[in-house]
Amino acid sequence: MVVHKFGGSSLASAERFHAVADILLSQPQASAWVVVSAPGDTTDALLALLDVAADQTELEQHWQALSQQLRLLVTRTLSAATAPLVLNQLNSWLADVPVAAQTGRYNDVLAIGEKLSTILLSHLLQDRGQQATAIDARDFLRLDGQQVQWQQSAELLQQLVQPGFNVVTGFIARTVDGKSITLGRNGSDYSATIVGRLVLAQTVNIWTDVDAIYSADPRKVPSAHAYRQVPFAQALTLAQLGNPVLHAKTLSPLADFNAELVVRSSYEPEQPGCRVSRQAAIEVQFVTDLADVVLVNIPKNSKIAAEQAAAALQSTVFAVPGDLQSWVVEQKNLDALLSFLGQQQIYPRVSSAQYQAIAWVKPAAKQQQQLSLQAAHWLERQQPAFSFENSELALWLFQPPLSARELTEFHQLLLPSQVRLNVVVAGTGNVGSEFLALLGKQQQAFAGQIELKLAGVFNSRQACFSDDLTVQNWPQQLATAPAYQKQELLDYLAALPNPKVLVDITPSKTFAEGYGDFVQTGCHLISANKQGVTLPLAQYQQISALVAEQQVSWLANTTVGAGLPVQRILQELQSSGDRIRQISGIFSGTLSWLLCKYDGRAPFSEFVKQAQTEGLTEPDPRDDLSGKDVQRKLLVLARELGLTLDINDIALNPLLPEGLEQGSWDAFWLKRDELDSAVAATFAKAKAAGQVLRYVATLTVTAQGPKANVQLLSVAPDHPLAAIQACDNVFVIESDWYQANPLVLKGPGAGRLVTAGGIHADLAILARQQMAAAKAARHSQAQAAAWANERA
Secondary structure (H helix, E strand, O other): OEEEEEOHHHHOOHHHHHHHHHHHHHOOOOOEEEEEOOOOOHHHHHHHHHHOOOOHHHHHHHHHHHHHHHHHHHHHHOOOOOHHHHHHHHHHHHHHHHHHHHOOOHHHHHOHHHHHHHHHHHHHHHHOOOOEEEEOHHHOOEEEOOEEOHHHHHHHHHOOOOOOEEEEEOOEEEEOOOOEEEOOOOHHHHHHHHHHHHOOOOEEEEEEOOOOEEOOOOOOOOOOOEEOEEEHHHHHHHHHOOOOOOOHHHHHHHOOOOOEEEEEEOOOOOOOOEEEEOOOOOOOOEEEEEEEEEEEEOOOOOOOOHHHHHHHHOOOEEEEOOEEEEEEEEHHHHHHHHHHHHHOOOOOEEOOOOEEEEEEEOOHHHOOOOOOHHHHHHHHHHOOOEEEEOOOEEEEEEOOOOOHHHHHHHHHHHOOOOEEEEEEEEOOOHHHHHHHHHHHHHHHHHOOOEEEEEEEEEOOOEEEEOOOOOOOOHHHHHHOOOEOOHHHHHHHHHHOOOOEEEEEOOOOHHHHOOHHHHHOOOOEEEEOOHHHHOOOHHHHHHHHHHHHHHOOOEEOOOOOOOOOOHHHHHHHHHHOOOOEEEEEEEOOHHHHHHHHHOOOOOOHHHHHHHHHHOOOOOOOOHHHHOOHHHHHHHHHHHHHOOOOOOHHHOEEOOOOOOOOOOOOHHHHHHOHHHHHHHHHHHHHHHHHOOOEEEEEEEEEEEOOEEEEEEEEEEEOOOOOOOOOOOOEEEEEEEEOOOOOOOEEEEEEOOOHHHHHHHHHHHHHHHHHHHHHHHHHHHHHHHHHHHHHHHHO
């Protein structure tokens, strides 16, 4: 179950109501709970009306203006057939406003905005052909003081549930004795998490006008990091410090209930938003500020906590780290706090000065983290009036307050600018499209650590190079982009800031021959294209030399085995001192699938056509049938071992009869009977001997030199290469350490998903390399600064 909450800015106009309906209808769930705020600034207008309730003339003016605004919203949002139904209900509510305002029924007046949003959205969904029910939260939500009456509320809610969308008013509720109440500012967010807990939701989506939680207020700190994941404990700390997106009471229903809160933008619904959950293990940190605060010292024998005061006042009140008797409160809320404490017979001491509070919420995974030397020196120069710190939080009070520039400087010292890895993707076929589809999840996984920015997408026809490119809009952007030109790509790569990576998911030999040019722009390479790593030896060595010279990485782990980590295993064995003696096995997932599926009853070519349709073959399946694809893969592994082999050094016995590799695919297809006959004869011979057909590659390293061959073999049913699933690759590695009992790696070696996943594994390796390099650079800078300070 999912709960969606939409705030006033998301419902500010007819266009926004339709956008919200679009969002709801695009969700995978056929039904959901929806909590809504009042449209736009309706609540503020109602409060203004209540302020002038004693003046009949002003009350009438406010009432007329608001009535016209809300009626117009209804007629612009709903169909001509539906609008009168909602207008009748709205007019009934509006007619009661003047009397309610003058007789003190303020909460009934304030409820009108949410009630209108509820019936307006539910009727709009009905206009769209959906089942939708409007529910007034006062019909089920019961509070005793600040405490939700969970059992009573759940029982009442159960009686109201209907199929489809249940659209609920936010912000309003009733006391246990039936009085209408409001839940205060940001009360609709609170309503959403209450409903989420009552219906046992897995996710509560808070739709607002931002799509992330930032490391600082981006209006004050332009370099603030946008986080896509935040641990619940840190989110709660941030909310208690007055974060504008998160609120402590919103999180409270989830404190002992395992639901995920997601902050999303209703203006950019394609963005993933920011997830707040207990499963978030990412290291994030925050710098937050609060202006015009005072320090309040509570007597030690007091039995009340700052969190209780904050909940009662619905404002920011928090205890400083390491001293629960010292509270920080905004000056504007001081009188209310003193009145609240006085009712408890608590009389605190209040500082006469006003301060700016700056808090550092430390990374959750590094609770003992201390300030960097540079940040500590910076603080010494600023001379904060008070400093407080514990393992999770550091707080400083400044007088006078820091300027926006100084706040940005401090943020930069605590949270250096996030590294951006610019990703340019070549190839948008089956695997390329799958890689791009998965990139959004990869971006989310690395959020807060490194930004994986999609900076370019192109194919053999068109090229889109733009900072506005995203994983969501690339198909539309590419569809209208100009023709691809290599020189334009080179110019773009040269101008693109480091670090950057070109991901080659094409089958093009011509494109791979340009790797040297790309590397000279300072670009890393990730190659799923076997043509690059199997170029003639001289070209391959030239590119490798340029890679070393430019100090960039060239990763090509998907060129053999798709997502299977065979190359990484060989790299690790050799780097740890082992010596590879032989590599053998089934290197083609396509031929593995074909030979596992073929049983002699249907022509072999029918299976070839099926494999092509399912995306299991190379663009021209003859690359697989000729054995050249396996030959290239064996060459890749040979070069991984440091052997100076060329493609012609590997003996090739193709599955494809001689002569059929020439001409077009259509021409071959007319002669497919020759392939069917050849395979059928070989299959019959193997079957008569009680064996199965497997296409096997073997590389043996001896004192006399390497020997390599690729051929179709008949193997006994109990052979390790016989017992496989369709599409499996098998790699048998014999080495000094794995001689008597070889190391065997087996698994899917074809398919767009596993191949795209393997490319992402390379991207993750490169991303971690860049993160480590950035961390090392920051450490060196800090050491240099410390040395300079010591000399000074």
